[in-house]
Amino acid sequence: MNQTQNILDVTKEQSEKKLMLEIVDLRKSFGNNHVLNGFNLELFEGENLVIMGKSGSGKSVMIKCLVGLMQADSGSIKVMGKDITKLNRVELDNIRTEIGFLFQGNALYDSMTVRENLEFPLRRHKKKFENLTDTTPLITEALESVGLAHTVNLMPSELSGGMKKRIALARALILKPKIILYDEPTSGLDPITSKEIIELMRRVQKQYKTSSLIITHDVDCARVVSERMILLVDGTNYAEGTFTELASSNDEQVKAFFK
Amino acid sequence: MQKNSAIKSFFIEIGELTYFAGRFFKEVFSRPFEFKELLRQCYSIGNRSILLVGVTGFIIGLVLTLQTRPTLQEFGAESWMPSMVSISIIREIGPVIIALTFAGRIASGIGAELGSMRVTEQIDAMEVSGTNPFKFLVVTRILAATIMLPILVIFGDAIALYGSYIIENAKGDVSFVLYFNKVFKALEFSDLIPATIKTFFFGFAIALVGCFKGYNCKKGTVGVGKAANSAVVYASMLLFILDFIAVFITDIFFEI
Numbered sequence: 190m191n192q193t194q195n196i197l198d199v200t201k202e203q204s205e206k207k208l209m210l211e212i213v214d215l216r217k218s219f220g221n222n223h224v225l226n227g228f229n230l231e232l233f234e235g236e237n238l239v240i241m242g243k244s245g246s247g248k249s250v251m252i253k254c255l256v257g258l259m260q261a262d263s264g265s266i267k268v269m270g271k272d273i274t275k276l277n278r279v280e281l282d283n284i285r286t287e288i289g290f291l292f293q294g295n296a297l298y299d300s301m302t303v304r305e306n307l308e309f310p311l312r313r314h315k316k317k318f319e320n321l322t323d324t325t326p327l328i329t330e331a332l333e334s335v336g337l338a339h340t341v342n343l344m345p346s347e348l349s350g351g352m353k354k355r356i357a358l359a360r361a362l363i364l365k366p367k368i369i370l371y372d373e374p375t376s377g378l379d380p381i382t383s384k385e386i387i388e389l390m391r392r393v394q395k396q397y398k399t400s401s402l403i404i405t406h407d408v409d410c411a412r413v414v415s416e417r418m419i420l421l422v423d424g425t426n427y428a429e430g431t432f433t434e435l436a437s438s439n440d441e442q443v444k445a446f447f448k
Numbered sequence: 449m450q451k452n453s454a455i456k457s458f459f460i461e462i463g464e465l466t467y468f469a470g471r472f473f474k475e476v477f478s479r480p481f482e483f484k485e486l487l488r489q490c491y492s493i494g495n496r497s498i499l500l501v502g503v504t505g506f507i508i509g510l511v512l513t514l515q516t517r518p519t520l521q522e523f524g525a526e527s528w529m530p531s532m533v534s535i536s537i538i539r540e541i542g543p544v545i546i547a548l549t550f551a552g553r554i555a556s557g558i559g560a561e562l563g564s565m566r567v568t569e570q571i572d573a574m575e576v577s578g579t580n581p582f583k584f585l586v587v588t589r590i591l592a593a594t595i596m597l598p599i600l601v602i603f604g605d606a607i608a609l610y611g612s613y614i615i616e617n618a619k620g621d622v623s624f625v626l627y628f629n630k631v632f633k634a635l636e637f638s639d640l641i642p643a644t645i646k647t648f649f650f651g652f653a654i655a656l657v658g659c660f661k662g663y664n665c666k667k668g669t670v671g672v673g674k675a676a677n678s679a680v681v682y683a684s685m686l687l688f689i690l691d692f693i694a695v696f697i698t699d700i701f702f703e704i
Contacts, residue, residue: 249688282578298560298565310577313480364577 509611
């Protein structure tokens with residue numbers, strides 16, 4: 190009875206919140222390899238949603254379809270109510286300013302300084318900020334939010350792995366997006382730096398009031414940041430719930446994720 | 449069977465390269481224009497190649513004069529040296545050799561640079577940040593190489609003629625004014641213009657192949673090496689094909 194009430198409460202709470210991302214029946218194949226088989230997702234305003242799945246389960250393909258880096262075979266992807274599969278290049282670029290993307294390998298432009306890395310997204314989207322003549326305050330604010338204001342003139346090659354991740358996050362935040370996509374935010378980092386990045390993700394979410402979609406293998410990361418989780422198996426939603434609900438599941442496949 | 453698949457993949461690659469070139473022509477005339485990046489690329493490409501082109505040109509001039517001198521001497525025709533060397537250099541040797549060294553430097557450089565940007569997701573990051581990476585990375589590099597190669601070839605040709613003069617001066621005691629008087633008397637616009645026009649196509653082809661290979665790079669760091677390597681090979685082959693077409697067309701219009 191209590192559990193039913195809880196589900197009803199959560200559903201009511203979610204229906205009152207704005208839907209930021211909605212994926213319906215997403216399918217993507219590469220030849221005979223069906224990577225996504227009718228994947229569904231809803232991300233609400235201010236929510237932290239974690240997607241966990243084994244390697245090759247379609248997580249990265251899904252996130253690439255979400256930002257238009259890959260074309261899905263079928264299904265719809267709505268970002269703040271707009272179906273991105275039906276947008277032209279200019280409309281897609283405009284909607285992309287509302288999405289920050291933290292790449293697994295950081296993807297910092299290695300021929301540019303930290304400042305130029307952060308300035309790059311602003312080049313074509315200055316109109317998002319009224320009367321923006323000087324980009325320095327925005328850059329300083331983004332760098333301060335990740336605690337690396339002193340690195341502004343350094344090259345990416347002069348930074349450690351954790352610092353690169355923070356700068357990549359600062360770049361994802363520079364356009365003040367409403368949604369942030371994290372692709373394996375703690376991969377390749379030592380446990381201490383991973384904890385710092387997880388803490389930073391929580392802090393940034395509070396400061397910028399973003400909705401976050403986090404793809405990860407890291408159970409610790411999922412435990413700390415998730416409000417809701419989806420387990421992706423063979424390109425489709427296998428299980429959904431809070432971390433506690435899934436961690437205490439009796440299903441063998443679900444249990445395997447938390448071992 | 450293996451032969452068939454190699455032929456098939458060759459034609460697929462030609463098709464993809466043609467599509468890539470078509471995309472360049474579509475994007476080059478559409479807004480927004482990346483003028484700042486174009487100037488940066490012109491500076492970078494020109495600056496990276498100028499020393500190499502200068503040294504190559506100088507050696508071409510020296511070697512060509514040294515090798516040709518004994519034969520002309522045999523016929524008592526040393527006085528023909530400036531006209532013979534200048535026509536050879538301006539019409540053919542200068543543009544082709546300098547374009548080949550340019551291909552070695554620029555096509556591999558672009559292939560490796562864009563290839564590593566592709567495998568480290570930097571190109572995806574540009575796309576996600578709302579910048580058209582094709583326009584920013586590809587269009588600017590192709591335009592810069594198309595603009596810079598003719599300038600570099602003219603510079604290289606001048607250095608080659610100076611190299612030739614040094615040998616003539618050392619061996620035959622010819623003055624600078626006399627040597628270059630003979631050079632300008634021998635040269636006509638029909639030598640210079642077709643040779644310069646073809647270098648625009650050489651520059652375009654070199655950067656197009658480098659960008660194509662780098663932009664479509666796959667398979668991690670191994671792919672980057674392959675992209676850089678095959679960019680030079682394809683660009684060099686394409687250069688000779690373009691040179692043949694250029695000489696053929698020049699022959700029709702100027703009767704060389």
